[in-house]
Amino acid sequence: VTPEGFQSFLAWLSPDPDRAAHRYNEIRGGLMKMFVCRGCDRPEELADEALDRVIRKVEVVAPGYEGNPAAYVHGVAKNVFLEYLRTRRRSLEGGAVELETALRRASAPTGNTELERRHACLERCLAGLAADDRDLILRYYREAGWAKIEERQIMADETSASRSALRKRTQRIRERLKICLTGCLEGGGTA
Amino acid sequence: MTEESAVLRVWRQYLLGELSEAEQDKLEVDLLSTDTAAPELADAEDGLIEEYLDGALSAAQRRRFEEYFLLSPEHRRSLEAAGLLREALTRLAVAPSRPRRPLVGAWAGLLAAAIAFIVFNLYRKAEAPPLPPRAVAVGPTATSAVRQEPMRVALLSLSPGRVMAAGSETRIGLGAGVGTLRLELIVEDPSLTRARVVVSARDHGDVWTGTAAPARVDGGAVLTVDVPAERLHGGSSYEVAVLREPDGVKSGIYYFTVDPR
Numbered sequence: 001v002t003p004e005g006f007q008s009f010l011a012w013l014s015p016d017p018d019r020a021a022h023r024y025n026e027i028r029g030g031l032m033k034m035f036v037c038r039g040c041d042r043p044e045e046l047a048d049e050a051l052d053r054v055i056r057k058v059e060v061v062a063p064g065y066e067g068n069p070a071a072y073v074h075g076v077a078k079n080v081f082l083e084y085l086r087t088r089r090r091s092l093e094g095g096a097v098e099l100e101t102a103l104r105r106a107s108a109p110t111g112n113t114e115l116e117r118r119h120a121c122l123e124r125c126l127a128g129l130a131a132d133d134r135d136l137i138l139r140y141y142r143e144a145g146w147a148k149i150e151e152r153q154i155m156a157d158e159t160s161a162s163r164s165a166l167r168k169r170t171q172r173i174r175e176r177l178k179i180c181l182t183g184c185l186e187g188g189g190t191a
Numbered sequence: 192m193t194e195e196s197a198v199l200r201v202w203r204q205y206l207l208g209e210l211s212e213a214e215q216d217k218l219e220v221d222l223l224s225t226d227t228a229a230p231e232l233a234d235a236e237d238g239l240i241e242e243y244l245d246g247a248l249s250a251a252q253r254r255r256f257e258e259y260f261l262l263s264p265e266h267r268r269s270l271e272a273a274g275l276l277r278e279a280l281t282r283l284a285v286a287p288s289r290p291r292r293p294l295v296g297a298w299a300g301l302l303a304a305a306i307a308f309i310v311f312n313l314y315r316k317a318e319a320p321p322l323p324p325r326a327v328a329v330g331p332t333a334t335s336a337v338r339q340e341p342m343r344v345a346l347l348s349l350s351p352g353r354v355m356a357a358g359s360e361t362r363i364g365l366g367a368g369v370g371t372l373r374l375e376l377i378v379e380d381p382s383l384t385r386a387r388v389v390v391s392a393r394d395h396g397d398v399w400t401g402t403a404a405p406a407r408v409d410g411g412a413v414l415t416v417d418v419p420a421e422r423l424h425g426g427s428s429y430e431v432a433v434l435r436e437p438d439g440v441k442s443g444i445y446y447f448t449v450d451p452r
Contacts, residue, residue, distance in 0.1 A: 033232060037206060039262035047262035070224035124278040141280040171237045178272050179252065181279070 001055045009055045012062040012069055027051070027070055031077055038081055046084055057186040121184035125177050137173045140166075202235035202362070207252065208259035242289045246350075251381050302370045343368050344417070348375040349431070351443035364450040365425070376433060378405045378412040380442040387434045388416045390423075398422045398429070402436065425451040 027109075031047035040046055053076050055063075065072060095135040126134050139155060156166045204210050205218050221228040242248050243256050268398055276378040306393050347363050365372060376388070399422045405412035414433060423429065431445040 001440045026226070027223045029229065030219070033222055033229060036263050036265040037232075039259075041264045043265065068220065068224055072222050074220050074223055078216075099205070105360075118279045122276075137280065141277065167238065167241075168234065171234065174273075174276060176239075177280075178276055181276060183274065 001052050005055045005058060006064065009051075009058045012058055027073055030070075031073070034074075034077060035081065040081070040084060044082075046080055047077070050080045053080070118181075118185065121181055122177070124184060125180035128180060129173065129176070133173050137170055137177070140170050198231055199235050199238065202232050203239055206232075206235055206239055206260050207255040209255065234270065240270055242278055243270070249389045250351075290403045312339060344371045344373050345369045345374045345420070346375065347447060348377065348413075349445040349447060351379055351433075351445055355425060361447045362450055363447060365420050365423065370421050372420055373415060373417050374431060374445075376414040376416070376431065376443065376445055378414050378433070378443060380435065383412065383414075383433075383435055383442050385436045386414060386442060387436055387439070388414065389432045389434065390418055391430050391432070392424070423449050427451050 003006040010017065010024060013023040028047055028051060031050055032043040035046045051074065054073050061072065062069075062104035126137075138154070169171070201210075201214075201218065205215060210218070218228070222232065239248075239256060239260065242254065243374060261270065296307065345363060345365055347361070349361060363372070373388075374388075385402065385404045387400065387402050389397055389398045399418050401418075402417050403414050403416050405414045426449065428448040431447070432441060433443040433445075434440065435442045
């Protein structure tokens with residue numbers, strides 16, 4: 001990929017350089033998500049491969065192309081995906097083991113020391129939240145089974161929010177906690 | 192259905208691999224060219240994972256989730272992280288239950304299903320010696336009682352496929368006088384006529400194996416097996432696999448935890 005090719009690609013996305021840069025990042029992010037959703041294990045590499053192929057051809061393709069450049073990029077990305085499928089040596093047995101591990105980790109109890117470490121990290125991360133966010137997320141997880149579903153409806157009613165809005169808010173809080181918790185645990189529980 | 196939920200439904204179908212290629216292409220081009228698609232996709236992902244951990248997906252959706260959605264290593268990591276977070280939050284957030292408000296609207300269907308299930312169990316228990324009930328199990332989809340004399344059998348009814356965070360699993364306490372844990376497994380597979388049941392501890396491997404035939408009732412079936420209590424350890428979590436005979440295909444998975452004695 002040459003700098004000139006890259007500039008031509010950006011110009012194809014938008015004549016406004018800032019807008020073009022934004023579009024480039026949007027396309028790259030979208031490609032990575034697409035490869036993730038198609039089960040690929042190297043989404044970033046595959047996204048860059050697709051973009052490189054488009055950039056190498058942009059000066060030939062762009063002048064005669066009508067329509068959304070993203071659609072063209074998507075077509076190239078599908079070819080990259082098909083090649084990935086052909087060359088990937090997927091060990092079905094290995095995949096099954098990984099899947100089993102993920103399912104167990106998502107549900108398995110852990111030892112006391114590990115639990116204490118997680119609790120310590122989580123308490124630290126919770127302390128970093130705004131008070132109303134902290135109350136909300138703890139209440140969101142307070143009940144189990146059907147009682148939890150009912151509790152969440154009550155919470156939505158109390159805040160005049162839809163269950164969807166409530167879920168989105170808790171999703172954002174969980175995402176922050178997840179990042180904080182991961183960092184804390186990887187840092188030995190001292191973050 | 193609101194426009195928002197319709198959009199989320201389509202993204203869920205995409206994540207479960209349920210769309211045609213043309214529909215999939217259209218969504219992916221949106222993903223590459225609009226600001227709104229990525230957050231919608233993230234919402235759908237989050238919702239799917241939460242519902243999976245809640246055990247709220249249908250059997251077919253659960254299968255698609257495990258066979259397609261979890262093909263992606265990134266999705267497997269997301270599931271692990273969600274399970275970790277849920278486990279920790281659930282333990283922190285446990286508090287006494289608040290009084291229930293009256294159930295209305297959509298909850299009526301759930302209530303009806305629960306009542307039907309309880310009535311079904313009462314009917315079954317009526318065939319056995321009278322039971323002085325002592326509640327020992329807590330958790331979703333569980334009903335239990337301990338038969339004091341002469342059978343001293345603890346009864347636990349389980350629904351399949353509940354992958355719960357630790358702490359929210361179905362739990363049962365086995366008192367000193369209990370000799371048998373009778374598992375009543377709600378069966379979803381209509382083709383099941385006979386099955387091998389394998390009970391395994393998460394950290395000690397298989398602890399008991401037996402065979403059984405499901406009893407048919409209106410709208411479903413129940414598989415009943417008696418597990419010697421001596422095989423079960425307090426504080427351990429167990430997985431129950433139902434394997435269809437004669438081909439050994441896995442027909443259902445159930446989970447429970449025995450309280451420390």
